[in-house]
Every structure is written in structure tokens, then in C-alpha cells.
Amino acid sequence: MASHFAFGSPATRIDLDGMLSQQAGRGAQVTHYNANTEIYAPGDRANALYQIDFGAVRIYRLLSDGRRQISAFHVAGEVFGFEASEKHGFFAEAIAACGIRSYRMPPEERVARELLPIALQALVRAQEHMLVIGRQSASERVAAFLLEMMERQGGLDHVDLPMSRTDIGDYLGLTIETVSRAFSRFRESGHIHLVNTRTVEIRKPDALRAMCE
Amino acid sequence: MASHFAFGSPATRIDLDGMLSQQAGRGAQVTHYNANTEIYAPGDRANALYQIDFGAVRIYRLLSDGRRQISAFHVAGEVFGFEASEKHGFFAEAIAACGIRSYRMPPEERVARELLPIALQALVRAQEHMLVIGRQSASERVAAFLLEMMERQGGLDHVDLPMSRTDIGDYLGLTIETVSRAFSRFRESGHIHLVNTRTVEIRKPDALRAMCE
DNA sequence: CGTAATGTTGACAAGGGTCAAGCTTAGTGG
DNA sequence: CCACTAAGCTTGACCCTTGTCAACATTACG
DSSP states (O other), X not given: OXXXXXXXXXXXXXXXXXXXXXXXXXXXXXEEEOTTOEEEOTTSBOOEEEEEEESEEEEEEEOTTSOEEEEXXXXXXXXXXXXXXXXXXXXXXXXXXXXXXXXEOOOOOHHHHHHHHHHHHHHHHHHHHHHHHHHOOHHHHHHHHHHHHHHHTTTOSEEEOOSOHHHHHHHHTOOHHHHHHHHHHHHHTTSEEEEETTEEEESOHHHHHHHHO | OOSTTOOOOTTOOOOHHHHHHHHHTSOOEEEEEOTTOEEEOTTSBOOEEEEEEESEEEEEEEOTTSOXXXXXXXXXXXXXXXXXXXXXXXXXXXXXOEEEEEEEOOOOOHHXXXXXXXXXXXXXXXXXXXXXXXXXXXHHHHHHHHHHHHHHXXXXXXXXXXXXXXXXXXXXXXOHHHHHHHHHHHHHTTSEEEEETTEEEESOHHHHHHXXX
């Protein structure tokens, strides 16, 4: 509580109403959801925040084979619905019957426009990473890692890895031996070419993408 | 880019300087870090944001037995250092030689004070959850889950679980069978008492805490 | 060129997943 | 109010993926 950046205890109710209703010019909508009903789905416009009056909510994603990773549970008093783009990337569903207030998105102040999106981007990456480490096999994790690095370096096929195998292992929740074996198998199958240990040429990005589904 | 909430491509440099220097009344400090040197550590005051000029950074935590979970890598152009409390909860270290600009914390506008902390809290939870699912065994994950639920319900020893075993498994990256076996083992060892399948009495919270380190 | 750090590969073991059976609880209809 | 059913949960047996331990190879650096 001391810091201007501190966050209240879990019991503290956030005064979203006081904060946002001014902007929307109107109080929040309160909606009732039955158990196992959808609140939003990937692709839906992310133009609101949600605060739970009562009940509980799960946030999750699905792999195409049906494996599911829940990235968060939310209970009464908590706020969810943040996204880093204009569309949702996750499912939100009521676990039990819920009362949920929805608030139109906050104002376009400079901090909201610039700083908050950075935090939200980090949050989305964290959530996606949870999907990788929570539900994917060793080779799927390494494939996802290579694709992530490729994208973050502009999509060029020659990817530079500034980090060690130990770092990669710790990032993916694997041992260095398992990471190394995955690299070797991708090399043997022609998916990648190891220019050197820290430079990878991605030869079959689609094959890697197919692994991650 | 279309949405007022959209986030630029990874290549886009965030104009932190233009945004924050006004507040600090001064431009950013540029610091040089050698490879494998600490930028901040758990317990350090979190009163700045950092933007990477060149090089790469790892964000991680340690379990007491030395297992490490890296929750993020950051490369040139990216911003890190967000925390939900006044102190850092993670290590930040240079992977290679780095040039890093540090910016004093942003202004206390209403959105920054209220909305950003919510996002940051979610981010920190995500990062801590990565530690759990990336590096902990099945029983450690379930112990961490029970403790998290206990804390989020005010620390009472009778914890209500609104979610199914399937949900818990998906949250922890485990199958329902493994979750169930962990509950059973905790029951047999007297750490918990299962009042019913959805209500747990935490009898030895310290024993559970010891498991998570 | 020599040494230490980093990475690769192999053999083996174990933790957790898969498959299957049975149990418990909650909800429904007679 | 009880019986029936379906969903959720528990337990067991087996097996596979990945971790562990070890040896060796390669790279980086002084």
C-alpha cells in the first residue's frame, strides 16, 4: 500500500465503477451467466472489462486436438477481460452461476494508450507461454520457442539465439539435454539447419507450426 | 493498429522517452551491463522501467533447491521491469552485453494508479504460475494451487473449490487422475481433510508451503 | 594451445500420462 | 421419497516421455 504502484489485497474491491463510468457516461451493465456458459471467445471484440459480483470464471485456450490450458481462474471482486489487441485471444466461461458487471473500455489517456498495452502484451505472452509449458510436449515447446524467436526477429529465417541451452530449457520447463535432443531431431528431419549452436536457419517453418497446432 | 487498444508490432519502438521524460523532468539514464550481470533482484525497489537499446535480458525466479524458471526473455526495443508491488519479485539479468535505458516510474494518473496495477497483478500471477507449471512436480503444483486458493479466500483453512478436477488439471498442466492422486496423498498424510470433493480443510498449510519452497 | 564452459549423445529410471474399472454425488422422474 | 442415470471423482496397472547420470565433443577464451 505504501507504493504508488502497490496493489490492494485480494479482498479489496477495485472501484471500476467510479473510475470508468465517467468515461462511459453510464454505470456498468450487470449480466447473469449460468454455469458453463461463454462470456467471450477468441475473435470477439475486446471492448469491455468485466468484474465479478459473485461466482467464478475460467480463462483458457484450446489446442486443436482439444487439449485445454486454463491460464487463470477469477473469483468475486476480480477483474478480467484485458487484451493486447482489439480481439480476445482466450475463452472466458462461467464456472458456476455468475453475476458480472461489464465496463466499456477505459479512456484514451496517454498512459492507457502506451504503457498499459505494454503490460497487456507481456500478460498475453505470459498466458500463451503457459499454454506451451503447461500442455505441450518437449518437441512442441522447442518448436514454439523457435517460431517465437523468429517472429520477434522480424520473421527472417536465420534466427539468432542470444541465450544458452540452459536458458532455453528454463524458459520451456525442460532440461538442456531434452532441448538439445529436440534441436538434433529437428536438424535430422530437415526442419532446421544449425549454422552454429546459437544461429538457427528455419527451413520448414510450416512444419514447426504444424507441431504447435 | 486499428484499435485504440492495439499494440504495435515487435519491431515498433515504444516512445517511452517522449512519454515519461516529461514526468521525470529529465531523459533516461543509459546503463551498460556486461553479460550475466544483475539488473535487479527480488526485493529491490521497483521504481523504474527499462528499455533495451541492444542485447538481451532474462527474467526469472529461483526455487530454493536451485531450479530456475525463466518467465521471459527480452530483446532490443522491448520494455521490462513492471511489478505489481513496490519491490521486484524476479531477477533480471543481462544475457549478453546490454545497453539499457531506465526510466523513472510513470505519473500517478488515475488509469496508471488503478487499471495498470490490475494488469500488472495479473501479469505477476501469470509469471508465478509459470514457475509452478514449468518447474514443479505434480504434488508441488497441487500444493501451490491449494495455497493460492486459500490466500485468495482470505486465508481461512476451509477452502471452497468452485472448479472441477478437470479445471484444476488444466490449470496446473496435469491430468485429472494425477490431481486426484495428489489430493488423496495429501489426505492420507493428514495435510488436508476433504470435507467433500469441492471443500478442502487445509490442516497443515506449512507442510504444503514447505513442498512449494 | 590449453583449459573451462557449453553442447551433444547414450543408457537407464521414474514421474506422470493413458486406459480401464469402479465408486460417489447430484439431479431427475416415477 | 426412492430408484435410476449421468457426471464427476478415485484408484489401479501399465507404459512412454522426459529427467538423471555419465561420457564425450565442441566452442570460446585466455
